[in-house]
Amino acid sequence: MGRLARYTTWFSGDDNIPPIFLKQRSSSLFIVSTVGIAVFTDIFLYAVIVPIVPWALTQRAGVEEDKVQHWVSILIAIYGAALVAFSPICGYLADHTSSRRSPLLLGLVALAGATAMLNVGTTIAIWVVGRLLQGASAAxxxxxxxxxxxxxxxxxxxxxxxxxxxxxxxMGIMLGPLLGGIVFDHGGYNAVFAMAYGMIILDIILRVLMIEKKHVKRWEPVVPRSDSVWSSPPNTATTLMPEEKAFYGIDEEKTYGSDNAQQRNIEPMPPGTDSAVDSKSKYPPVITLLASRRLLAALWGILAIGSVMTGFDATLPLFVHENFGWGSTGAGLIFLPIVIPSFLGPLIGWVADIYGARWLSAAGFLLGAPFLILLRLIDHDDMPQKVLLCALLFFIGTAINLVMAPLMAEITYVVEAKEKERPGMFGPKGAYAQAYGLFNMAFAIGCVVGPVWAGMVRDSSGWGTMGWSLAILSGVSAIPTAIWTGGFILRAKRRET
Structure with missing residues (x-):
């Protein structure tokens, strides 16, 4: 037991001894990578079964061929419904707990359980419960x-x-079907889930290793300084070296305001406000956030883009199977043209940090509309048709990425703007988790609407009608995005003049 205790202390630390590799495990790069892998794993496991669901429903669950599209859409929508139900709960709890890592680990347990149920399930009921657990984990x-x-x-x-x-x-939502189809064709049903279990194990390791920046202060008395003296960090950021500021997670612009970053002095509270408590809103943060038209515009944009993306999940594999005779491998590969533009994400996010999210996201919605309409040209089986479909999907993927990263960042911009307008209005813990709970709800509603919309329209009126109906959604969504994203456009123009 003594040796086990020493190993545990060596890994996770105690009040006096910092854990091994503390600096690396609490670095921004490692935490961003861990969150990115967590998002990829969650979405990948949601999407990896997309190309095998039609086979599993008929061969394992006994669903009739003419009801496959119906159940594919329903199972994807159930995932979205669970997201809607659990997102506000997760947002509230996350803003009222001391650790972000603990709920992330609990979510991973739910994801592992969902994956096991989908692996062994032979009835619709088990698949429904598995999809519900997946949605809870995603929240x-x-x-x-x-x-x-x-x-x-x-x-x-x-x-x-x-x-x-x-x-x-x-990459998760698009590579999932791609790899799921290829592995299923060459390795079988269980091989797909073996790949899923491998992703879960990697995710567990990263989430356990991660140490939040705010918890580093627990070991401040013994963190080595640049002069190799083991002592507490200073009370202010003014005497820290640049590399020490990075290590402790100190951001002068965030802490002191961009206008005073060079002065390194904290401005006094506005007249009439004795403390942050005095400025706290009398309404719950969720209500205050939902009163913002700027946030509502961002949430609508997320809902719309989520509907378009999951609409393809529900219809594209079946369409290429029926139109081109492709199996699971082809049904997976067809998502590749949508994946490639995702590598523009950091560049798009960087531009959004400088110029705001308004015009990037509005341009994405407008760009996507004509290419969604042109999907109606794909109506028979030959090589030019296949090339045209890939080209259209590439431009649709580009449009999706122009919308996603800026609107995801816009959620933070809204909370930041409200805090600057009225410091302390959300209390000492802030409202970022609750804001992203609303973001998640909006995307989840899109996950419900998109598959049902696309699947039912395609069943009743055909592939072409499905395309132009989604194009209308995309084009219309550009209007509120352009008007309210980044603040009311007329107010913004007045400030510029």
């Missing part, structure tokens, strides 16, 4: 994980961080 990852990113990188660089998360998200 934890998205709400707590994105709030952890804000804690880690600060508000100034959140767009760039969200760009990396956008890559993880898009």
């Amino acid at each position: 934890v990852v998205w709400v707590v994980g994105l709030a952890l990113l804000v804690d880690t990188v600060g508000q100034r660089d959140i767009g760039k961080a969200m760009g990396f998360v956008s890559i993880a998200f898009t």
